[in-house]
Amino acid sequence: MRKIFKYPLLFAAAMTLATSMTSCSDSDDDNGDRVKEQNEALEAVTKQYLNAVVYPTYTGLANSADELYNLIYALKNKVKGGKTATQAEVDAICAKYKEARKYWEQSEAFLYGAATDFDIDPWIDTWPLEVDILAKDLNDDKIVTRLDQAAKDGNVAFVTPENRGFHGIEFIFFRDGKNRNVAIFNNDAVENYTYKGEAYFKGMNVTGKEEMAFAAAVAADLRDKVYQLEVAWKGNTASASHVARVNECKKNKAADNYETLAASGLSYGADLLNVGVGKSYSTWKKVMETIFVGGCSNICAEVADQKMGQAYRSAVGQAETHEDEETGELVEDDPNYIESPYSYNSFADFKDNILSIRNSLYGNVGTEGWAEQSIMAYLKKYLPAQAYEMQVKLQSALKALDNCLAAKQAFVQNPGATYVKEAMDKITALDDCLNNVSRELLKN
Secondary structure, three states, rough: OOOOOOHHHHHHHHHHHHHHHHHHHHHHHHHHHHHHHEEEEEHHHHHHHHHHHHHHHHHHHHHHHHHHHHHHHHHHHHHHHHOOOOHHHHHHHHHHHHHHHHHHHHHHHOOOHHHHHOOHHHHHHOOOOOOHHHHHHHHOOHHHHHHHHHHHHHOOOOOHHHHHHHHHHHHEEEEEOOEEEEEEEEOOOOOOOOOOOOEEEOOOEEEEEHHHHHHHHHHHHHHHHHHHHHHHHHHHHHHHHHHHHHHHHHHHOOOOOOOOOOOOOOOOOOOHOEEOOOOOOOOOHHHHHHHHHHHHHHHHHHHHHHHOOOHHHHOOOOOOOOEOOOOOOOOEOOOOOOOOOOOOHHHHHHHHHHHHHHHHHHHOOOOOOOOOOOOHHHHHHOOHHHHHHHHHHHHHHHHHHHHHHOOOOOOHHHHOHHHHHHHHHHHHHHHHHHHHHHHHHOOO
């Protein structure tokens, strides 16, 4: 039916209302299209992040840890059998250790998953060591016998927590930034090692063979734990032999936690893609928030405030108190809270932590440019100003760590250096940027 407007003002008002309604409808459609477009883009970004960053990093870590264990176990058996170890064999172990270490440090931008849920991070990467306890353990024949068995089955629950994992192995094979001299592992040699003025193993008959038994046991456990990480993220697409070993550990290493599924009952990779109402992540932007804040920001803060901060503040007389994560008690900065002090690998560790952020943002590993379906590409399209700021802050943090490495002085040798503070500041600025960009991404 055709309507005729008798009054001009009423007609004008009606036309205004009609126009308004049409504009609103167009706006809703445009907004809906934008949300759909963003969701599709972020789903692709997340898949790229998993397939090109998380999965290959954990697979590389698992394979390197396996190879590291095999090298140590073979050398343990060789020296136990009375054969002579070679420096080349020790050097091969040290090189493989650093390779595995690199993969681990470059995984720390996604600690928010299985590494945290199953306490794998503190299990394999706690410091400083309890070297005095290690000395007593290695001076006890009964414990050495248990270690020799653990080198086969990986059951090291009886080992002091601080001495498990990477840094226990580091202590055995590195001294003052150098690969250990093979002489210690031959002929029942005994070494009195002094670190920061404290003599370890003094007056104890701790031989290189006993140290090797410890290293092999801890390496077996390290291998099993990083297998768990790989399987937890990749599910049944992980190596079949690694899946089988994790299942074996569930049965035979009852004192440990070898679960692999997220709370949703899915692998952690599948869980990150499990988006929707009532699921692990309500929106794709919430997935991004987890990557930005739970992953990248978390390791940024740890590197600046803890890994570098505790030793730096202690060295310059500005020690602070902070809450202990386990006890909740207030404790003062520990001047010995220095990661990788025996291999002098601290600054390399810190840089790999920031590279783990770059890999996460770029959607690839080890390249200077980002992938087409990456977080940075998404930011450049939808938040270009924030993308530029992120790139500047990221490059500044990496450059500051390059300056630390260029100083040719290990962190443990001079933790109060000016370049250490400069790196801490740049990493903190990157952390602030990550949180700011995450908030903007949620709004836009």
